[in-house]
Amino acid sequence: MAKYLFVEDRLDRLATINFNIQKNNIFSISRQTEAVFFPLPLNIIVCIKQVPDTNDMRIDPKTNNLIREGVPAVVNPTDLNAIEAALEFKDKYGARVSVLTMGPPQAEQSLREALAMGVDAAYLLTDRAFGGADTLATSYSLWRAILKIEQQDGPTDLAIFGKVAIDGETGQVGPGVAVRLGFPVISYCSKIVKVDLENRFVEAERRVDDGIELVHVPLPCAITITDAANVPRQPSIEGLIVAKKAKIVSFNKDAVQADPKKIGLGGSPTYVKKVTTPPPKKGGEIKDLTAGGSPTEVAKWLVDKLVQIGALGAKAEPTQAIKENGQKEQDEPPRQIPGQHGDVWVYVEHRFGTPARVSWELMGEGTRLAKIYRTKVCAVIIGDNVGEELAKEAFEYGADKVYLTEHPLLRDYRSETYGRAFANLSNKYHPEVILMGGTNNGRDLAGVLATIIETGLIADCTSLDVDEKGGFNGTRPDFGGKEMSTIVCPRTKPTMASVRTRVMKMPQPIPGRSGEIVSEPIELDENQIKEKILSFTPMEKAGAKLENADIIVAGGRGLGNPRNFSLIDELAEALGAQVGATRAVVYLDWIGKEHQIGQTGVTVRVRLYFAIGVSGAVQHLVGMQNCDTIIAINKDPDAPIFSVSHYGIVGDLFQVVPAIIDELKARGLAKKIPIVAK
Numbered sequence: 001m002a003k004y005l006f007v008e009d010r011l012d013r014l015a016t017i018n019f020n021i022q023k024n025n026i027f028s029i030s031r032q033t034e035a036v037f038f039p040l041p042l043n044i045i046v047c048i049k050q051v052p053d054t055n056d057m058r059i060d061p062k063t064n065n066l067i068r069e070g071v072p073a074v075v076n077p078t079d080l081n082a083i084e085a086a087l088e089f090k091d092k093y094g095a096r097v098s099v100l101t102m103g104p105p106q107a108e109q110s111l112r113e114a115l116a117m118g119v120d121a122a123y124l125l126t127d128r129a130f131g132g133a134d135t136l137a138t139s140y141s142l143w144r145a146i147l148k149i150e151q152q153d154g155p156t157d158l159a160i161f162g163k164v165a166i167d168g169e170t171g172q173v174g175p176g177v178a179v180r181l182g183f184p185v186i187s188y189c190s191k192i193v194k195v196d197l198e199n200r201f202v203e204a205e206r207r208v209d210d211g212i213e214l215v216h217v218p219l220p221c222a223i224t225i226t227d228a229a230n231v232p233r234q235p236s237i238e239g240l241i242v243a244k245k246a247k248i249v250s251f252n253k254d255a256v257q258a259d260p261k262k263i264g265l266g267g268s269p270t271y272v273k274k275v276t277t278p279p280p281k282k283g284g285e286i287k288d289l290t291a292g293g294s295p296t297e298v299a300k301w302l303v304d305k306l307v308q309i310g311a312l313g314a315k316a317e318p319t320q321a322i323k324e325n326g327q328k329e330q331d332e333p334p335r336q337i338p339g340q341h342g343d344v345w346v347y348v349e350h351r352f353g354t355p356a357r358v359s360w361e362l363m364g365e366g367t368r369l370a371k372i373y374r375t376k377v378c379a380v381i382i383g384d385n386v387g388e389e390l391a392k393e394a395f396e397y398g399a400d401k402v403y404l405t406e407h408p409l410l411r412d413y414r415s416e417t418y419g420r421a422f423a424n425l426s427n428k429y430h431p432e433v434i435l436m437g438g439t440n441n442g443r444d445l446a447g448v449l450a451t452i453i454e455t456g457l458i459a460d461c462t463s464l465d466v467d468e469k470g471g472f473n474g475t476r477p478d479f480g481g482k483e484m485s486t487i488v489c490p491r492t493k494p495t496m497a498s499v500r501t502r503v504m505k506m507p508q509p510i511p512g513r514s515g516e517i518v519s520e521p522i523e524l525d526e527n528q529i530k531e532k533i534l535s536f537t538p539m540e541k542a543g544a545k546l547e548n549a550d551i552i553v554a555g556g557r558g559l560g561n562p563r564n565f566s567l568i569d570e571l572a573e574a575l576g577a578q579v580g581a582t583r584a585v586v587y588l589d590w591i592g593k594e595h596q597i598g599q600t601g602v603t604v605r606v607r608l609y610f611a612i613g614v615s616g617a618v619q620h621l622v623g624m625q626n627c628d629t630i631i632a633i634n635k636d637p638d639a640p641i642f643s644v645s646h647y648g649i650v651g652d653l654f655q656v657v658p659a660i661i662d663e664l665k666a667r668g669l670a671k672k673i674p675i676v677a678k
Contacts, residue, residue: 041197042095044086044158045149046119047142047177048079050103050110051167075110078162080117080232082225085192086160087118087233093197095157096120098149102130102141108248115243116235123149127252132265135457136450139176141263144256146181156181158202159222163188166600167478170459171224175415175447178222184530185222185415186215187444190229203534209439209501210351211539216532228593269456269492273473276484284630286642289651298649299659302631303667305647311608311629312575312669337470341373342432342494343401347422347445348379348394349437352411353386357501358437360397364507365464365499366435367398372466373432376400380434382421384411391517396509401516403429409524412533413441419448421522426453428520431494433472435464438500438603446498456489457496462503472497477599477622502605503626539594546578546597551608554580554597554624558613558634558653562590567657568612574664576671580604582620598623613653616641633657 053074075083086097099114101107102125111122125145133141150156159181161174171187178185186204193214194203200219205212207226235243253263261267285305287298306312346366349356363377370377378401379394381387391402405421422445426434434449436442438460450457458474465473467488472495475486489495546552553575555568565579572579581595597604598620609627614620616632616639624630625644632645633653642648649656664670 041093042089042157043154044089044095044097044160045146045156046079046082046086046097046099046114046160047173048082048099048101048110048114048162049076049165050074050101050107051076051165073106073109075113076162076165078164078225078227080162081227081229082160082162083114083117083119084230084232085223085225086158088192088230089158089195090118093195096153098123098153100125100142100145100149102126102133102138102145111248112243112246113235115246116239117233118239121153122246122248124248124250125256126250129253129260129264132268132271133263134268134270135170135172135176135447136269136454137263137267139173139180139451140267141256141258142173142177143180144258145251146177148251148256155220157220159183159220161222161224163224163226170447170457171443172447172450172457172459174222174224175444176451179419179448179451181220181222183220183222184217185224185444186217187224187415188226188440189223190226192229208441209356212537214534216534218530221530269454270458270487270489273486273488276486284646284648286648286650288637289649289656290637295651295655295659296663298651298656299663302647302649302660303663303669306608306629309629335372335466337372337374337466337468339470341375341470342430343376343378344370344373345378345380345403345431345434345494346399347434347436347442348381348390349439349442350383350386350390353383353389355390355393356437356439357506358439358442358499360393361501361504361506362435362437362499363394363397363399365504367507369433369464369466370400373470375432378403378431380422380425381405382410382418384408387517387519393509395513395515396511398507399515401518404517404519405522406519407522407524409526409529410522412536413445414529414531414533415444415448416529416531417524418445419452422449423452424522425520426494434494434496436496436498438498442498446496450496455492455494455496457498458487458489459498461497461499464497464499500603502603505605546580546595546602546604549578549604549606551575551577552580552597552604552606553577553610553612554582554614555585555591555612556582556614557584557588558615559585559590562588564654565591567654571610571612571657571661574661574670575608577608577610582614582617584617611641611645612657614641615639616643
């Protein structure tokens with residue numbers, strides 16, 4: 001079976017076909033049509049997922065449960081970007097593009113949407129035995145389906161995925177499938193820069209938390225696509241007609257020769273122990289200008305409050321040993337947990353020796369968990385010539401032991417090399433738990449490592465705990481934070497969990513603290529490493545990273561238009577703050593995506609957060625609700641943002657914000673604006 005492109009001039013369009021090459025009888029065509037054949041260079045498979053539309057999900061006010069009935073299913077948003085990326089390859093270079101999904105028969109709807117966009121073939125992996133699969137079982141099942149498709153269509157050149165699915169936000173499946181296929185992977189791809197079909201390689205920009213990498217990989221490869229990479233096309237009328245009539249090929253577990261022990265709920269290391277709906281939060285003090293008062297009076301009231309609690313000065317230390325997520329602080333006495341347990345490991349992510357903040361935040365959680373297990377908390381450091389300094393910091397932040405693997409080829413993070421190095425350590429020393437940052441590199445490595453060592457991974461946790469039997473529990477938000485799922489991994493060890501930056505509080509370092517260093521060598525050959533990092537461009541985010549900000553002033557759609565962000569800038573300048581934004585205004589192109597806060601942006605935990613003209617969609621609340629002090633300004637008294645604010649002002653932001661700036665000036669509290677004498 002060979003792949004060819006059939007150019008039909010009379011209809012002035014392209015169509016891809018497969019056919020058997022037979023001597024003297026290649027293909028039969030009409031006398032009215034002139035045709036030319038040439039080989040297709042690419043065979044592309046796009047893996048997509050059908051998800052509930054989180055915008056239509058609501059909470060029952062009586063039962064406080066998520067209402068699932070009547071919620072429409074849609075193609076996962078970044079999977080549409082993945083389809084578009086494949087179709088752009090097809091338009092430029094010629095390709096056969098197939099789309100694959102795993103789900104119930106109703107998932108045909110998503111496949112037909114892809115066909116209407118211009119995809120050539122659609123495959124549905126459907127069987128009750130696949131139900132309840134976690135990400136490890138899902139990546140295995142998709143891998144088996146891809147192997148089946150290759151029997152019909154030939155070897156895969158590109159496997160493309162959306163960066164994450166909105167119902168889980170894990171980002172694990174793409175890297176996991178890549179590991180099984182033996183493909184290098186470019187995760188969080190924001191731009192395809194170069195494709196060389198003669199020499200068989202792709203170069204693309206990869207978005208990481210601290211900048212942009214230019215990555216070179218050979219074909220075949222896997223790519224996970226971000227929403228910054230393209231704008232998905234709309235189906236044509238002709239495409240809709242073709243999609244409606246198209247045949248969708250279905251596979252069950254037997255057709256793809258899947259091992260029953262590795263699929264569905266039974267083959268999943270993790271499962272959901274319980275699901276809860278977060279209780280409604282009680283709002284703080286609210287001043288309603290519609291009930292009387294002036295912007296000047298309410299600005300004075302607000303600044304008085306902020307001065308009283310120290311929100312405009314040095315951050316106060318917590319007065320109680322209870323964190324906002326309800327967990328006890330690190331001085332919690334260890335519980336009596338039965339059984340023998342391995343150590344708790346924390347991956348120290350870094351860029352050329354500069355550690356990611358989340359690493360030390362997780363060291364605090366790792367210390368607490370290690371006390372419960374009555375074991376040690378250990379840091380894992382992988383890199384080149386960075387171990388001495390990073391190990392010193394790790395000990396100061398609480399590590400009892402450091403596992404260190406260094407090699408010149410580990411200078412840059414690459415999933416191939418770091419995955420291998422980490423797997424070597426895990427397989428030799430057998431930890432109980434591995435904690436990793438929910439950064440782009442952290443998610444990529446977590447998906448790769450979990451697949452290599454075949455264990456469970458709980459992504460984007462907001463709280464971690466140990467149950468009475470010693471089982472590790474990770475609780476994470478689903479469906480944009482409308483549900484909280486507690487997930488366990490009882491059958492495999494280690495249990496892996498990832499946590500975003502600023503979700504956990506950072507412990508205080510203890511200067512001079514020391515511990516044991518265990519060095520573990522590794523042999524690497526550059527000629528055998530497929531992924532090459534060609535360059536790294538640091539990213540400046542309003543002067544610094546949002547995750548490292550102390551104060552943030554965030555603007556929403558209530559600003560009316562992008563010009564009014566100047567008001568946000570002015571208040572941020574007065575406070576010495578950084579500028580944040582909601583997903584809505586980023587998608588409207590009012591401000592860059594690097595300012596986006598929320599489930600699909602960054603998570604922040606600052607001492608002072610202003611939400612101005614922000615309604616408080618649940619996706620945004622997930623990313624900022626743990627800030628120390630939240631100020632909301634909105635003209636809608638029923639805006640959800642008031643439910644998480646400590647102080648709120650119901651009124652016209654265009655009157656209130658200038659009054660606050662004037663009050664800061666008058667009191668000499670403005671950081672960069674000249675003080676105005678009273």
